[in-house]
Amino acid sequence: MKIFKYLLFLILILIIGTSIYVATLNGDFQIEETKIINAPKEVVFNEINELRNWQDWEPWSGEAEDMILNYSDNTSGEGASYSWKSEKMGNGAITTTKVNPFSSIQQEITLDAAFGESQNEVYWKLEKVENGTQVTWGMKGEQSFMEKAAFMFREESLSEMMQPRFAKGLQNLSAAIEKKMDVYAISVDGITQHGGGYYMYTTTASKVSQINEKMGNMIEDIAAYMDQNNIERTGNPFVLYNEWNQENNSAIFSAAYFTPNEVITPAESPVLTGYMPNQKVVKTTLKGNYDNLQEAWDKAYAFIQQNNLQLSEEGKAFEVYLTGPEKSKNPAEWLTSIYIPVQ
Structure with missing residues (x-):
């Protein structure tokens, strides 16, 4: 009986000791x-x-x-x-x-x-x-x-x-x-009429791979110039493709903003005024990163070929950036419209 009491006492001491140890x-x-x-x-x-x-x-x-x-x-x-x-x-x-x-x-x-x-x-x-x-x-x-x-x-x-x-x-x-x-979607919206109008632009030549990098800076420069000179911008920025040489991997393109009216700029101005006529176009929309633009262009031209459409000899294709990095940091939300003039 005494041994049992001693065991209980030892167990109690062990429990108390362990509790004190854990508490500390x-x-x-x-x-x-x-x-x-x-x-x-x-x-x-x-x-x-x-x-x-x-x-x-x-x-x-x-x-x-x-x-x-x-x-x-x-x-x-x-x-x-x-x-x-x-x-x-x-x-x-x-x-x-x-x-x-x-x-x-x-x-x-x-x-x-x-x-x-x-x-x-x-x-x-x-x-x-x-x-x-x-x-x-x-x-x-x-x-x-x-x-x-x-x-x-x-x-x-x-x-x-x-x-x-x-x-x-x-x-x-x-x-x-x-x-x-990385999510993106491409839709060929079909034939529509684009109203055109006056626009202000700067032009450069570059490798195709450098277009996205250069066009961002060019658009910022045009916007700053127009703001400094109190020139109203209409709509979203766009890039007009003047020449595209696939063999040389080069392009001549203009970054631009539409304006409500013609703007006469000084001779030394880095930004010029152009005019785009009202024209029939094939419209294609890309929602997603600019890395997918080539696929969007390919689908647009495939639509033109499948529907036996003829490209306009004078019109120049262009991209309008409805939503871009300045509005959303998520590339999946970027929205770009491609317009290819047709006869």
Whole structure:
């Protein structure tokens, strides 16, 4: 009987001692992972800020087929939240508490595990770098007594368990963003009439591969010139192709803006005035990155050939940029119209 009492006493001492030891352990933790994603800050921020996008790349859903998601009415910005239930992964919720557009996001994550409920801070930091955006995803907080006790008997610490998942999540995020940015669509809208009109332009010659790079700077220069001289712009910028030499991989093209009326410029002006007649054209629309423009042109010319149309001898083909980098950082949202004059 005395031995039994001694054993109980020893067990009690062991429990008290272990409890004291666990209580004195530092429960503070911080888990952080960083990755450079080949995308603009704005695109990365919008992907993370919209909580419905998370199911495309967060690493936990793939580990639990029974996970059920529920979203709040607001799923982006401050106050947005969603929760999940899963017998395998446990229950939890995440709420966006603070947003600094295109730079940082702060969130609160609540986890309902077997050893009790815990609340910790999740944070995102976005920094523009040469190759895209450096994304830092982290979580920090303080483990409860039960959490510290539970991890005493595990082979992995909390950081060791979570770090690979954060790394996997950022890899998934990068792949999801690049996939969405690559989405494009081409439609040949058919024959229509373009009204033409006066326009202001500058002209240059370049390799075909350099057109996209040069035309952006040229359009900016024309817009600045027109603003400085109080000249009204009509519609969107466009590029007029004066000559195209496929064999030499070269082109002569003009970047331009339409104007309501003819503008007489000084002889030394770097920007000139031109006129485009009202003409019949085949219109083609590209929604997506400019990298897909060649395919759009090919489809436009295929339509012309299939319908036995004749190209205009005097008309010059042109592209109108309805939505471009100045309006959206996501190439999938860029909208370009191609016009090819026909007889």
